[in-house]
Amino acid sequence: MIRLIRSAIVMLLLLTAVTGVLYPLVATGLAQALFPSQANGSLIEKDGKPVGSALIGQSFTDPKYFWGRPSATAPQPDNAAASTGSNLGPTNPALTDAVKQRIDALRAADPENHAPVPVDLVTASGSGLDPEISPAAAAYQVPRVARVRGLSESQVRAMVSMATAGRQFGVLGEPRVNVLKLNMALDAH
Template identity: 60%
Template sequence: MNLQLRPALVAFIALSAITGLAYPLGVTGLAQAAFPHQAGGSLIRRDGQVIGSEWIGQSFTAPRDFWGRPSATVDAQGRPLPYNGANSGGSNLAPSSPDLRKVVQDRIAALRAADPDAANPIPVDLVTASGSGLDPHISPASASYQAHRVAKARGLDEAKVRELIAAHTEGPQLGMLGEARVNVLKLNLALDEVPAK
């Protein structure tokens, strides 16, 4: 028995040290050296203060800000807590769910109430949550839909707001993966830099 136990124990300790300590430390060190911004969480700073991450959405509700995709994340007690990175997940409601239909109708009503002058169809990503509930991006169509409301609330020329949308529209990754998108936090920060008329 001891003849089998000793080599198994040595192999267990050696593999644990390699896969549980050496490999993670090596990969972390390599990532910090090659991609320090990304390895550090892709944090966005303003005046030296961390205000968010490029990869986790934030809840904007003021008329002067662009709004992101709805978030279905919850806190530890199951209460709604938008963009909760500790409890990432979607609503898991099926497209045929009456509950989802009601939530979407409520979101449409809120968007129409926030900008009664908007006549264009509301893009689907403004009324449906993403699978993670943390999506920091909206489609260019969703940003364009909100341009009138944001320009009016900020006292800006709508053409200037649309220029900022275009400047903050990111293309597909590597030119072919995914779709064009706009980072809501970055766009709102850029808007904060523009003086009102």
């Protein structure tokens, strides 16, 4: 019986060392060597200081900025520690009310814009942390951002075009615009 207990303890210690220490060290080392930016959070820096991540959305509400997708995280929007969707189904009145409020906020920020509101500007994603919007969502906001910043719409459209990433490998996903990078480019202009 003591021999069985001893061998069980030895296996526990061995597997703990391999799976709890050795494997994480090797995985972390490889990630740092092969993908240093991603392993460190894909941070975006301005003047040597991190201002956000290319992978996590940020809440912009000032009319001079492009706004990202709504976030369902709590207690504040785009809380990376609380990644979650709203879990509200299409027939839930709370979702309908939230979408109406978001449309009202967009219309209040740009009362002259009567174009249909792109769905990604009024619905949260499954993670609640999307850093990107569709080119249509960016195009919808161009008149407001151009007017508030005193730029021409063609200048802002050109910046949106430069910030638009295509499909991965030309076939995967959809074209997208990283909101933080676009807003930083606008601030640098």
